[in-house]
Amino acid sequence: MARRKQSPVEDLIEITGKLPWWVGVALALAAYVGLHGLAIREVTAVVQPGKMGDFVNQTVFRTLAGVGQYLLPAVFLVGAGLSAYGRYTRHTLHQTVAASPDHAALNDMSWKKFEALVGEAFRRKGYSVTQTGGDGPDGGVDLALKKGGELFLVQCKQWRAIRVGVRIVRELYGVMAARGAAGGFVVTSGVFTDEALAFAKGKNIELMDGKALHALISGVTAPPRFFRDPLSITTNGAPFCPECQSRMVKRKAKRGSRAGQAFWGCIRYPDCRGSRPI
Template sequence: MARRKPNPVEDVIAIISRLPWWVGVALALVAYVGLHSFALREGVAVVQPGNAGEFVTRTVFRTLAGVGQYLLPAVFLVGAGLSAYGRHTRRTLHRTVATGPDHAALNKMSWKKFEALVGEAFRRRGYSVTETGGDGPDSGADLALKKGGELFLVHCKQWRTIRVGVSIVRELYGAMTARGATGGFVVTSGVFTDEALAFAKVRNIELMDGKALHALISGVSVPPRFFRDPLSITTSGAPFCPECQSRMVKRKAKRGTHAGQMFWTCSRHPDCRGRRPA
């Protein structure tokens, strides 16, 4: 199949659609005012000897400005419209999942919607979000987050039943190294293998499974420090609760058949009964 030729107009619209809608509107206004004023300039009434080239150049630019004063703002406004529509779609998607009883809805959406949902969830936690992925679900780092002058990369994996392995985490780590990112997140609607968890633990990468993502979207069961200081979370060594994804604390059993043995219990105990073996 022949490769599709690039379209500059579509490229500009795509870029503007990733920016806040008001940026596109402002650019449209600036473009119209600037080109309109240039198009209204009067040309030289009489061509002076030796100035024919300048006369032709001015005429060409004035003609282009006359067309561009309508075309370029229209392109910017289309991009602004797509940006506003995308923002509305992401908010609606976020609200739908946040009000759902569980994270089952995550498994029913396309990878593109999943990526948009993750971006919206981080945006609501104060991050500026830029979509960096390509046209497929396996494009490396899909989102770039910035907060407090630091860069974080996000790799989205909308897999429904497959466990996310260590190769995906390594892929994100490579992107982090190349771009000098402070940390990263791998987000999935499924779960992670033990190898992936071990690899991420010492590399400032946070792994968020379906339960953690749903908790993030719902605004519950996520430690407040998670979004203020990601590095303190990824290097603390305490695992996440399998029930609510809060951090866990180590305790010693005082009675029963496991008396004297250490185990992890949810920091929200007794509201949450999640446990893990130490």
């Protein structure tokens, strides 16, 4: 769906809403002081013939300043209010997810909230965050991060119960090269295919699945990632883990009622204990 064309006032509110709330308040104060000074300025009386145009221009300018001294600060204050509200909602959302016992809460939110949550998580890690996403959940690069003078790009994929494939990672890598980004992140509430993990290896792209994102938000260390050889990924015939969607390997039970029996176990064991019968 095409984006509705906005008025200049709406554009200004949107821009201000992306700034820290106190910047909007400062802009409102500066706009009022500046325009108020113009609004109370005396209009030079017409003394000489042929100067009527200057008189009219001064009058119109003073009238516009008189209106603008209230309108423009109001626009900035609305934007500041939206910024403050956005900060509050991001903070609340972050706290809610951090308090949840697992990453299932990531699937219970809209893609806009998911994008806001990811941005807040990176803000708390010292990045400055700019939202660049389109009008839908797949609007390309969603966040631009800056830290230490370097640019990092983020692709958010809030997909429920689905594996994010290598195509998404390739697309981000291409955009990173075009924009000269130092690194990138693909963040999903789900998991990544082995092909996506293998492609990202060595390319300064961090793939964050639902568990890793929840770990980041909760302030704990995410489990290590395991990368398989690309050829074995497509030829070994091993199933995907039902828990984290990594590849599985054949194991043999050492104890219990099934001691000595073979089964499929997750390659990420003991971080993941997913299993399948053979």
